[in-house]
Amino acid sequence: MTNPLAQLLETRDWLLADGATGTNLFNMGLESGDAPELWNVDHANRIKTLYSGAVDAGSDVFLTNTFGGNASRLKLHNAQSRVHELNRVGAEIAREVADASGRTVIVAGSVGPTGDIMAPLGTLTHKSAVEMFHEQAEGLKAGGADVAWVETISAPEEFEAAAKAFALADMPWCGTMSFDTAGRTMMGLTSADMVKAVAKLDHQPIAFGANCGVGASDLLRTIQGFAKADAPLPLISKGNAGIPKYHDGHIHYDGTPDLMADYACLARDSGATIIGGCCGTTPEHLVAMRAALETRATTARPSLDEIAQKLGAFSSASDGTDGAAPAPRRTRRRAKSA
Numbered sequence: 001m002t003n004p005l006a007q008l009l010e011t012r013d014w015l016l017a018d019g020a021t022g023t024n025l026f027n028m029g030l031e032s033g034d035a036p037e038l039w040n041v042d043h044a045n046r047i048k049t050l051y052s053g054a055v056d057a058g059s060d061v062f063l064t065n066t067f068g069g070n071a072s073r074l075k076l077h078n079a080q081s082r083v084h085e086l087n088r089v090g091a092e093i094a095r096e097v098a099d100a101s102g103r104t105v106i107v108a109g110s111v112g113p114t115g116d117i118m119a120p121l122g123t124l125t126h127k128s129a130v131e132m133f134h135e136q137a138e139g140l141k142a143g144g145a146d147v148a149w150v151e152t153i154s155a156p157e158e159f160e161a162a163a164k165a166f167a168l169a170d171m172p173w174c175g176t177m178s179f180d181t182a183g184r185t186m187m188g189l190t191s192a193d194m195v196k197a198v199a200k201l202d203h204q205p206i207a208f209g210a211n212c213g214v215g216a217s218d219l220l221r222t223i224q225g226f227a228k229a230d231a232p233l234p235l236i237s238k239g240n241a242g243i244p245k246y247h248d249g250h251i252h253y254d255g256t257p258d259l260m261a262d263y264a265c266l267a268r269d270s271g272a273t274i275i276g277g278c279c280g281t282t283p284e285h286l287v288a289m290r291a292a293l294e295t296r297a298t299t300a301r302p303s304l305d306e307i308a309q310k311l312g313a314f315s316s317a318s319d320g321t322d323g324a325a326p327a328p329r330r331t332r333r334r335a336k337s338a
Contacts (some may be wrong), residue, residue, distance in 0.1 A: 001006075001316055002193050003146065003172040004019050004104060004106060004146050005061065005106045005108075005146055005172065005174075005204065005206055005207075006172070006206055007323035008104055008106065009058065009206070009207070009234055009273065009274075013268075013273070013298070014268050014272075014273055014274070014275055014293055015060040015061055015106075015273065015274045015275070016058055016059050016060050016061070016264075016275060016276060016286065016289060016290050016293065017059060017060070017061045017062065017108075017236070017238060017274050017275060017276025017277075017283075017284055018054035018059045018061065018062035018063055018276050018277075018286065019054060019057075019059075019061075019223045019241070019276060019277040019279055019280075019281030019282055019283065019286050020241070020277065020278060020279050020281045020282070021036065021050065021063065021067060021110070022036065022067075022279065023253070023279055023280050023281065023282065024050055024282060025039065025046070025050060025065070025145040027282075028043075028046050028049070028050070029046075029125055032056075035068060035073075035074065035076070035077040035079065036053045036065055036067070036068065037065060037066055037067075037068055037069045037074065037079075037086045037087075037090065038077065038079065039065065039265065040065055040066075040086050040089045040090040040093065041085070041086065041089055042202055044089070044093055046328055047065050047090065047093050048093050048097060050065060051065075051093060051094050051097040051098075052097050053282075053283040054104055054283060054286060055097055055098065055101050055285075056283065056284060057283040057286035057287045057290065058287065058289075058290035059064075059276070059286060059290075060104070060105060060106060061067070061105070061106040061108055061274060061276070062094065062098075062105065062106075062107070062108065063108045063109075063110040063149055063151070064087075064090040064091050064094045064107065064108065064109050064110050064140065064143075064145060065090045065110070066086065066090045066091070066109060066110045066111070066136065066139075066140065067110045067111070067112035067151070068085060068112055069086050069087045069090065069110075069111070069112075069136050069139070070083065070111070070114050070132045070133065070135070070136050071083050071114050071135065072111070072114040072115055072124075072132060073112070073114065073139070074086070080173055083132075083133060083135050083136055083139060084138060084139040084142070085139070086139070086199075087109065087136050087138075087139030087140045087143065088111075088139040088140070088142045088143040089143065090140075090143065091107060091109055091139070091140045091141075091142070091143025091144050091146060091193075092143040093143060094107040094143070094144075094145070095107055095143060095144035097146075100147075106146045106147065107144060107145045107146050107147075108145065108147050108148070108149035108151060108174065109136075109137070109140030109143075109145035109147065109148045109171075110143075110151060111133060111136055111137070111140075111148055111149065111150040111151070111162060112150075112152055113138070113152060113153055113154070113158060114129060114132055114158065117155075117156050118157040118161075124158075126157065126160075126161055129157075129158055129161035129162075129165075130164045131165075132165075133150075133161060133162045133164075133165030133166070134165035134168045134169055136165075137165050137166055137168075137169035138169050140171075140197040140249050141170075141171055141324060142170055145171075147171065147172045147173055147174055147206065148162075148166045148169070148171045148172070148173040148174075149173065149174045149175070149176075149312070150162040150163075150166075150173065150174075150175040151175070151176045151178075151211050151212075151238075152175070152176070152177075152178045152211060152212050153175065153177045153178070153185075154177065154178060154185040154186035154187045154189075155185070155186075155187040155189075156187070156189060156193070156194075156197045158238075159175060159177065159197065160197070160201060162175065163175070163185030163202070163203045163205070164202075164203065165200045166203060167202065167203035171196070171209065172205075172206055173203070173205050173206065174205050174206050174207045174208060174210060174236060174274075175198075175205050175208050175272065176208065176209050176210055176211040176236050176238060177189065177194055177210060177211075178210065178211060178212040178213050179191065179210050179213045179218065179219070179222045179320075180212070180213045180214055180218075181294065181320075182223065182315070182318055182319075182320055182322040183218070183222065183225075183318055183319035183321065184335075190319070190320040190321045191210075191222045191223075191226050191319065191320070191321060192227025192228075192229045192321050194208070194223060194226070195205070195226055195230070195231050196229075198231075198233070199232070201205070204206075204233070205233065206233070206234070207233055207234035207235065207236050207241075207274055208231075208233055208235070208236060209223065209226065209235045209236030209237055209238070209271065209272065209274070210222045210223060210226075210236070210238070210239075211236070211237075211238035211239075212238070212239075212240060212278045212279060213239070213240065214240075214243075214315045215239070215240060215242065215243050215311070215312060215313070215315065216239035216240060216241075216242070216255065216259070216260075216263045216311045217308055217311040217312050217313065217314050218308050218314055218315050218316075219237060219238075219239040219240070220237070220239065220263070220266055220267055220270050220307050220311070221304060221307070221314060221319045222241065222301075222319065223235060223237050223267060223270045223272050223332045224270045224271065224301065224304075225319055225321055226249070226271065227270065227271035231271075234273040234274060235271050235272045235273055235274070236272065236273075236274040236275075236276075237267040237270070237272035237274070237275050237276070238275075238276045238277060238278045239263055239267070239278060239283070240253060240255070240278045240279040240280055241253040241254075241255030241259075241260055241277055241278075241279065241280030241281040241285055242254040242255025242256075242259060242280060242312075243247055243255075243312070244279065244280070252280075253279060253280025253281075254260065254283075255280055255285070257285050257287070257288035257289075258285050259310075259311060260277060260281065260285040260288055260289050261288040261289055261291065261292035262292070262310045262311065263277075263289075263310075263311055264289035264290075264292050264293050265292050265293060265296045266302050266306075266307055266310065266311070267305060268292045268293060268298060269298060269300070269301055269302055270301055270302060270307075271301070275289070275293070277289070
């Protein structure tokens with residue numbers, strides 16, 4: 001049976017994905033350091049509100065509140081024994097919202113990085129990573145997710161482990177990496193490198209691309225890098241709503257709905273098919289993005305100068321593909337969905 005996301009992609013030139021998870025949950029009262037996944041059980045009504053906000057704003061695809069739902073991340077909250085439960089419930093709430101929408105809406109089971117560094121640089125083995133991702137995927141599948149969706153990945157080895165886990169769970173999937181270091185991921189991959197890495201996977205994704213990173217301009221440069229590398233699959237673009245700024249004890253993103261509307265159309269014209277937002281993106285942004293995609297005609301691929309003029313300057317002169325980039329960082333970092 002053809003997956004519903006694949007079917008939707010066959011009939012549409014673009015799909016609108018959702019916005020931020022963390023940003024919107026913080027607006028509902030989530031405290032820094034808390035595990036959002038526990039809210040799937042403890043505050044199910046708020047998670048339903050999160051999902052409904054994206055669907056009501058016009059999203060065709062939305063992610064479950066399970067980004068940190070693997071055993072390594074949940075262990076920090078003494079909840080490592082609840083992986084299957086928290087992922088299942090997160091997907092069940094999403095399934096309920098999607099099915100009540102009256103149209104085809106895809107539930108994507110969010111899978112974030114483990115937070116550990118893969119061997120030999122770190123202690124996480126391929127086997128352990130596959131086991132953690134597989135456990136999470138089985139919970140998402142039991143809850144009714146249409147696809148698994150791994151995001152904010154930096155290392156190709158972890159991306160490969162997720163693909164293997166989704167194959168074991170017999171789940172179609174999508175995947176994005178975060179390019180936040182002068183056009184490269186934290187572990188040194190460029191857009192061209194990712195295209196090559198995806199091509200080698202035994203269990204191919206439905207679509208792949210980039211999320212989060214620095215700002216929308218940088219992310220679109222990466223999207224264009226995928227397109228120039230002749231990516232054979234639909235591309236995903238989930239850029240942040242502007243640049244984060246610290247104000248009154250909180251992080252705020254300065255991207256307006258008008259800016260994100262411009263970003264959405266520039267993403268489409270740069271080659272992306274699934275277009276959404278990441279950190280800072282609210283339903284208000286999504287409404288503007290959908291309206292722009294529906295009313296503005298597709299144009300030729302925008303130049304980098306045009307992207308910078310509309311969305312802001314790039315954070316670096318290089319996109320990494322010319323070799324002019326810093327050496328990959330080797331420090332341990334815990335990625336966080338916002």
